[in-house]
Amino acid sequence: MHTIDQLDDGRAVYLNGQRINVATIPIFRKTLALNNQYYALQQTHPTVHTYQEDGQTYDIAFKVPRNVADLRQKHRAYQEIAQTNNGMLGRTPDFLNSGMAVLAERSAFLGHNDWTDFAANAKRYAEQVKAHDTFISHALQNPQLDRSQPINGIPSGYAGVHTIERRADGIVVSGAKMVNTMAPIADDLLVFNPPELLLEKGDTSYAVAFATPLTTPGVKIICRKLLDHPGYTEDDYPLSNSLDEIDAYVVFDHVFVPWENVFVENDYQMSNRFFIDSGIFIQTSHQDEVRGITKLEFATSLAIRVAHVLGLDGFLGVQEQLGRLTANLELIKGAITRSEENGQLDEFGIYTPSQQALLAVRASLPGYFEDALKVTQHLAAGSMVGVPGFGEFNGDNGPILQQALATSRATAEERSKLLNLAFDLTSSGFGQRQLMYEYYHGGDPMRIRSKHYLGEDLTNGDAMLDRLLK
Numbered sequence: 001m002h003t004i005d006q007l008d009d010g011r012a013v014y015l016n017g018q019r020i021n022v023a024t025i026p027i028f029r030k031t032l033a034l035n036n037q038y039y040a041l042q043q044t045h046p047t048v049h050t051y052q053e054d055g056q057t058y059d060i061a062f063k064v065p066r067n068v069a070d071l072r073q074k075h076r077a078y079q080e081i082a083q084t085n086n087g088m089l090g091r092t093p094d095f096l097n098s099g100m101a102v103l104a105e106r107s108a109f110l111g112h113n114d115w116t117d118f119a120a121n122a123k124r125y126a127e128q129v130k131a132h133d134t135f136i137s138h139a140l141q142n143p144q145l146d147r148s149q150p151i152n153g154i155p156s157g158y159a160g161v162h163t164i165e166r167r168a169d170g171i172v173v174s175g176a177k178m179v180n181t182m183a184p185i186a187d188d189l190l191v192f193n194p195p196e197l198l199l200e201k202g203d204t205s206y207a208v209a210f211a212t213p214l215t216t217p218g219v220k221i222i223c224r225k226l227l228d229h230p231g232y233t234e235d236d237y238p239l240s241n242s243l244d245e246i247d248a249y250v251v252f253d254h255v256f257v258p259w260e261n262v263f264v265e266n267d268y269q270m271s272n273r274f275f276i277d278s279g280i281f282i283q284t285s286h287q288d289e290v291r292g293i294t295k296l297e298f299a300t301s302l303a304i305r306v307a308h309v310l311g312l313d314g315f316l317g318v319q320e321q322l323g324r325l326t327a328n329l330e331l332i333k334g335a336i337t338r339s340e341e342n343g344q345l346d347e348f349g350i351y352t353p354s355q356q357a358l359l360a361v362r363a364s365l366p367g368y369f370e371d372a373l374k375v376t377q378h379l380a381a382g383s384m385v386g387v388p389g390f391g392e393f394n395g396d397n398g399p400i401l402q403q404a405l406a407t408s409r410a411t412a413e414e415r416s417k418l419l420n421l422a423f424d425l426t427s428s429g430f431g432q433r434q435l436m437y438e439y440y441h442g443g444d445p446m447r448i449r450s451k452h453y454l455g456e457d458l459t460n461g462d463a464m465l466d467r468l469l470k
Helices: 028-036 038-046 067-084 094-110 117-131 201-206 266-276 280-309 316-341 357-386 389-395 399-403 413-428 429-440 445-457 459-469
Strands: 010-013 019-020 050-053 057-059 137-141 163-165 170-179 188-191 208-214 219-223 246-259 262-265
Touching: 010 429, 019 208, 019 266, 028 038, 038 067, 038 201, 038 246, 050 117, 057 357, 067 094, 067 280, 067 316, 067 459, 094 117, 094 137, 094 262, 117 413, 137 170, 163 208, 170 208, 170 262, 208 246, 208 266, 266 280, 280 316, 280 357, 280 413, 280 429, 357 413, 357 429, 357 445, 389 413, 399 413
Parallel strands: 010 219, 137 188
Antiparallel strands: 010 019, 050 057, 163 170, 170 246, 188 208, 208 262, 219 246
């Protein structure tokens, strides 16, 4: 765990055209405090959040799962971390740490070149992160400049991160990565390429995977516009004035990376394999979908609370809408349980959750989340749009509002804060970013569904068809 002031460490973070000290931005301070709940829970709830190995105590995210019980314990820890931020922080430290747990054991496929042993580098780095409980974010997505062209056919040099110099002591890289979530407050960046946009033979200079501290000279973190509302309180904007996950465009300007921190270089086929074959993808997917359940449950509870406070929950049509949301929630919970119970031991003795079940969650959860937002919008409607600023309760009109906005089910302030929360999650910039995040952070939804179709085991269904069609 680090304090916000420790992030004044020379990292080059930019906001609205100015280089900033992260510690001076109020929403960054709040976000770091929520992110640090990952570390705090290790102290306050160690039976769930830690485990012992060789006489040392580590966060449970680093535990290599050997059976379904291990996955269930990790599930519980992931859920408790997500509940501290209502599932709104998708890249808390447990996300990539769950991948580091298995990278150390699965790294042999990375091989070596004439300068370094990539497999040993990855194993050592994963063990290093575990020993220090380092907060790492990842720089995965290449900027979407012109998808009709191969990455090496875009002349600007910013279509991804690529090697521009190879030396005896390491490599020099330049380029960019987009949507690097939590980058301004992380310790390290893990840089690699997404598997759904496969590199080709001519893309070898872009075929890199490495880790680098965010303080490395030449790494520039350019934040998107913030989504908070200065001048208003958390009563007015309960979510967007409490946290911002802080996506950033990261530029690498002649950044030196020592060989010991390089895991793939000049090998497009290995670059395409890195995320999947390392085991990082499947283990982080498990963490991510548990976090997603938490967020969906929050959105479902919000819709139900709005219906109750507005006196709508006695109508059959509204109950049907809310029942659809609760049914969706149960389906997602069931799929996560199935992913754990139908897991298998891989060749390394690592218990791996069912990819088919996790892909089903990723294919369905974004739509279910959007359904919850739409129901809340329809139920709250003009009520949430017309809420006055919370400061009005302390002004001349306060006594009038106390009477005019109160009901038998809520005081004026309670009703107003609930409706502000409904607006913040469903209609504000913060809420729209959360919706976009759920749809796209796990990859292209079309490719996810295609992959699920191609991987589904329909042995029993095909047998029944064949019996009838003979």
